[in-house]
Amino acid sequence: MAKKIKISINGVSVEIDQDTTILDAARQTGVIIPTLCYHKDLCVAGNCRVCIVEIMGQKRLTAACATPCEEGMDILTNSLKVRNSRKHIIELLLSEHNADCTRCYKNGNCELQKLASEYKIMTQDFIRLVPFKNYTIDQFSPSIIKDDSKCIRCQRCVRTCAELQGVNALTVAHKGDQMKITTFFEKAMNDVVCTNCGQCINHCPTGALVEKNYIEEVWDAIADKTKHVIVQTAPAVRVGLGEELGFGPGVRVTGKMVAALKRLGFDAVMDTDFTADLTIMEEGTELLTRLKRKMVDHDPDVKFPMATSCSPGWIKYIEHMYPDYLDHLSTCKSPQQMFGALAKTYYAKARNLDPETIVSVSIMPCTAKKFEANRPEMHDSGYRDVDYVLTTRELAIMIKQAGIDFMRLDDVHYDRLMGESTGAGVIFGATGGVMEAALRTAYELVTGRDVPFDNLNITPVRGMEGVKEATVKIENPLKEWAFLEGVELKCAVAHGLVNAHKVMESIRSGESNYQFIEFMACPGGCLGGGGQPIPTNPEIRRKRAEAIYAEDEGMPLRKSHQNPEIIKIYKDFLDHPLSEKSHHLLHTHYSPRDRF
Amino acid sequence: MTTNYLLKRVDFIFKNENDWEVILSKSINRAPQELINELISSELKGRGGAGFPTGLKWKLSAEAVNAIKYVICNADEGEPGTFKDREILSRVPFKVLTAMAVCGHVIGAKEGYIYLRGEYHFLRPELNKAIVEFEYYCKEIKFDFSIKIFMGSGAYICGEETALFESMEGKRGEPRNKPPFPSTSGYMGKPTVINNVETLAHTFTIFKYGAKRFYDLGVQYSRGSKLFSVSGDTPKPGIYELELGMSLEDFVEEFGDGDTKAVQVGGASGFLVPRKRFHETAIGFQGKLTGISLPTGGSMMLFNSSRSMFNVLDNYLEFFREESCGQCTPCRVGCQQLLKGIKAVKRGEKNAQYLDKLLRLTETMQYTAKCGLGQSVANSFSSIVENFREEMIY
């Protein structure tokens, strides 16, 4: 039990735990202190000074986010001195900010705009500084647009890139009036170690970092009568989209989302969960094959641990940071790209469509997926496999533009052929989900029995711990897998690239002996992706995860290999996992990159 | 020196006394608490400008529980018009080294660092020689204390103690949030005493002659003597050790060129005092004497009637705009607004009332900036604008 101390906030006495910051103490007692540089995911910076409060008896004001309460503190959060100073600070930030709000992508969802509105800053007294600076907009990346004229130097992006991701693509350079947030030698985001994870976008309070949006391109495609526009939706979108459209965090809106997509005019609405199940079939088989090559054939070239390859942010990270470990990656494409390759082959054939006329759109919780779709190797269908990637946020914009009253929509089911999924596909959206889904299928494949966890729930790999571990012992395998008798399959799960770094270092140093590791670039996995609704914070991630697992539990089928459409595609098209056809369409390769 | 002594000159710091070995041996054989009491009763306050009681600073670090502690000598003398620390380190380095070692004894630190301003790299060879000799003596008397020099790299803000720690840790010199304070969490997160060069030199005087000799100098709240760097329009620029509490009128009488219209006390982060207020201004830390008292790092810059106060302010603001670390809003943006603002008023693009808006802005900067730099921009700005408003406009 923490020691309690007594303080007073705006004249009201309260008892709080020792070491609570003034900001938290105020929030606990129902007093809201505005913030900008503060974010629950990040360390305290105390830079923006918006959260200043007055402590009686002190001449200077104090940053509430950075100051712990002390016994007997008499705190005022809205004194005249605080108000005047706070207004000044907002005015200063606005003077440094390109406040062309009506033409800003973040219009309506900007923390600075909200503050300015609350404090009714109606005049422009200070000199506008933007015209004196030589700002250019960096839009070379297929995922991220960086506009320094809108940057307020809160450094949330810098802390995100360092603390959550350990990438340090964005840092602070220079000092004084020249101080800015930039990349190494001010190169374009596309030319540095940036993984396109989009966490910086998700943490940016203004429009300085936004996704490159493809909304108009998709509207054009829908309007084009010669095109057949199909859409896939990633697992995590269904537990995030509602937040943008009037629901609270953690509400599942799968059926409404499908209904909305139909109303937007997509010709077919299908599910990335289907290819998540397919990924399990391919990746699970790949894992078992690798084990066989190592244990039976004693092949020295086979690499362990095998690492998952679903997260394009993670892929780009390992290409930059651990280029000598690319052989450890599963060769499976991500579910998005498997879907793309199949859309213009399997689906086109089944529906008797000319693949040339198909426009393939995906809705992702992710900005790195935009980069992934743009990779030159992602043309295995003979066309660009995925034409446009939209984030959860972009889809919400389209739904609003179309005038759809989202809350009143009735649930609609996905279209057939690539729209059926299992609970295993759904949990791809949460950290640990790929691992859990893979174990459910691989274990059964090897032993003919259910994975030995209560109700298929492999709880050790669930939750928000940065690195999680699980061991599954194989007993009484089927005859063809007899060599696995007694083998303890050691697995690990890492989410957030700073945790990926920890695991990779333990592999490099030789101290870990995992066989299979799931890596996700974003904290919490895809449900905390860079393309998800803003804000995303620990509490919201937890609620989205609960929704994902509830969705899984509610599914009649919860193992990928049970998915009837998966059974069908192997029967009709792919033959078997790792067949020649699947190698051609569903697998890929990776390339080393610089560490700039 | 000739002429009448209006000011009480003192000669402690530069007095060449070849007895540091004696002072060191004697002091480290005294109990830490005794030395702390000596400092507390001398009422010595930090000579870097902020004026924190030195004895209390040592006491807090001595009380902090940690196996590793540090003593840091802040020689990042960057305040425009200040050059006293350079003189101390080149003329009486052993006094500073001795004081650092005694501090190490008091708080329980075995390592000391001198953070030397980058521009003073020419001091380094001689200072290094002194350190070698000093450490050799420490070994002889079996006193475990080492001193290293850390070179600054050209950033004024690193004179701020927490920015200095960051810089020593290999990072950008950005001030930290306080608390925690250096006495419990300083360099490398360890309890640290960080003192200005001159402060350390004064402790040597106190340990040698006792607290009373020091306390007897100066006036209430401002005890002892202090070095002043005198520059600008003066026939006798240089460094002078003077008793605290002197009136600015006497000072100008002695150092002015007969046409002094204003004195900037304490450098860019200090105050400008116009002629009409010389008589009511005393130089010390706090408390009223005949008029206002001013804290000072020791820079005294005199301006005669040929100087434009607009140019002076312009120069200060240019300095702050560049030397602000840039992390906190009031300082980063505020400095740019002040500089652009006075220029706009001068050019007639903003009316004279805009100066009042800027004055209110400096008040906000004083209340809200993260560190002393941003907080003190208000000092020179308001004292210049309020006293020389016409020069700002026309």
Add this chain to the structure above:
Amino acid sequence: MITKDEVCKVHAMTEEEKYALLKNVINDYDRKESNLIQILHMAQAIFGYLPVEVQHYIADQMELSVSKVNSVLTFYSFFSTQPKGKYTVSICLGTACYVRGGREVLNKLKDVLGIDVGVTTDDKMFSLSVMRCIGACGLAPAMTVNSKVYKQVNPNKIHRILGMLK
């Protein structure tokens, strides 16, 4: 520990030898992040400035991200990412020097050298920079050429000071 003599010999060194020396420096400093600033000082002494490649090398050797190295060095005015001339001419623009004619001296220097602040002449002889108070306020305005201090300079003296160097 690397000696000053070794650093003084650098202009006779090949690029390879310079990198080998830098590697020794980094090892001497235990590859510790907390010693980054000292390492940057030495690197600048060896190479004369800190180009992209040197920053990259330091980052790789110290297992730091290169943007972090860049972030630290751009904070400090001592570090230059541009090559410097044989002589670095700096004029003090501290308050005393400024009000006593430092600005005029700077303008004259720009004029005579034909370059702006932060730039090096085409013949790689002179670089021009400004500095903060160097404590020569007593005899303002002051300028330095490399580490030599010239006091009470005025625009008319510039030709002579620069001429003597050539």
